[in-house]
Amino acid sequence: MNLAAFFTESGSYDAALELANKAKEKDKEAWSKHRYLGLTFLLTSNDLLKDEWALKDSKLFLELSRNQWLFEDYITNNWAQVAIVGNAPKELHLKKGILIDQYEKVVRFNGAITEYPYSIDYGKKTNILVINPRYFETPRNAKYDLDFIIISDGNLYSSKNISLKLHDLSQFSSRICFLPRKLDISLTKRISASPSSGLKFLSWLYSINGPISRARIFGFSLTDQSYGVATSYSSGQRVGLNTIHNWTNEKEYLESIIK
Template sequence: MARLDAAPAPVSGRDAPLPSFGPNWFAPVLNIFRDPPDAPLARVDDRIAALRAAADNRIPALPAATRLAKMLFDFRGPTPQTLRALEGLQARVPALARSFAGRLSAIQAAAYGEAFNWGKAVEVTAPLYRRNKVAAVAMSSLAVIEKMHLFGLDPSGVGASAGEALQRSQEHEAGFLERLADRSVSIAVVGNSPVEIGRGQGAAIDRHDLVVRFNNYSADPAFRIDYGGRADIWVRAAGHTGVWARPGSKFSSVVFSGPDRRHHGFAPWDILDVVRSGGNPVFVPTPLYVDLAAELQYAPSAGLTFLYWLRRLRGAFQDANVSVYGFALTDQPQGGSRHYFERPRSVAPAASSHNWTAEAELFQRILQS
């Protein structure tokens, strides 16, 4: 059961045995990631357990090993167990394949970086940058790109831009969290479900001190009577080509959902674009994301992640000056979505890692507890 009143725990993670590999260990991994949209979603623990089904030291398939590495990093955090697992995966890559294991090395470097072991992060990443700087930057996290620039291994302007983005986020973070936690500041959290259509809540939404919106939303006049038009905080998926581009300067804060995207996001051009357009990037704490994902056993949506974070900061919503609009979750087809601004509003299911039933249950607990 998620501890709604608890502060995010330090990254100490969910201890688990190191993954071991049988001769065909990668087959269930690929099957899991290829589930058709209408198939039951595989739980996080089940996915990881499938990777440990057979136990010997055969060499794993590189694509599957890379997926396992990212999954462990995202859903377990940079724990000692995760770091050892990544080291084990890297050690099993044959010497002749090392030049093709850049993505795996980039994940390992990002995990070391988030664990504040920059010596190891640079050691893992330096060969990639010496071999091909352009490719290395394209597969690195924001924090690693900045560090490689400081170590003189990336003389391009990308590393300097990464440093500017990190500094901007650090300078903005304290004020953002202080205002988010301040119960005297009224907050409207506005989802994209069509549930508000016809209710005429737009003016009430816009009267709040802060209005939070998610991913693709519409402030067109046709929808303002029900959904309002203001947007102070924009919570968006990182690295998602389906998210509409918006200048960062339109918002007081741009929150990137998922585990801390300074470390867990790769090819972070969307973060750099927000900073270049005058925006202030904000990142979800990895421990909070790990706790929420463990509760759901699925990747949480941006909306539920933000509500969970806000509940941790403010306590029970009944007394927290928080109003929630445009959330139903039960009207989402498994693996798909419905938005108030789409015609038709019934969208065929698409590939997704969210479990809307589990999210709806936790959503009700957040509102009622």
């Protein structure tokens, strides 16, 4: 099924369908056990799969695809009034919360804490949440009525059973999308490491509207963190990451896209 998903992404639909059918011959439950959004959409579009879960996944595939385009329009229309707030502790004790909340749109990442007293330095408003879908890395927090949720890890074609990890996010926003896969791949090559969610998102903004004003970026230091370790303002503790990031290369790239 993994190879069938690969062929779906490459546009080799006949090969994808052939491989999917062979997988089902070996295991009649293969299509439900190994769910890839793009492949499921292909199967339902060819009337080969009509189960309720498959129809829901196909609808999700279309929504995620559309929402990526909608987000790019949204960010362009609001570009002058977007603040991007990371989780690095560099803003502690600087009382920038009021300044951050004055922006029309505020972006935050993963389990960002906006309750008092952190709101004094980091603000309360959240319009866009960039989040890793893996539960063991990112506990959900109650941020409702979000304009967008951006999924920082995964994609429409090669992420197995990703729909099972996204089902709860619809309660927070009706507009959910992935970061562009091509951007993730090119950025990984550029910095020779797996990029952090923050850097991937900033790189996407740069690809849409060009250089980002330094004045609108908060909580991004990349200097108080070591290889494979991150520090959050809300915990004050260095935490080992499941994915190893190269903060030195990230900082160098970040400096090239901000002004």
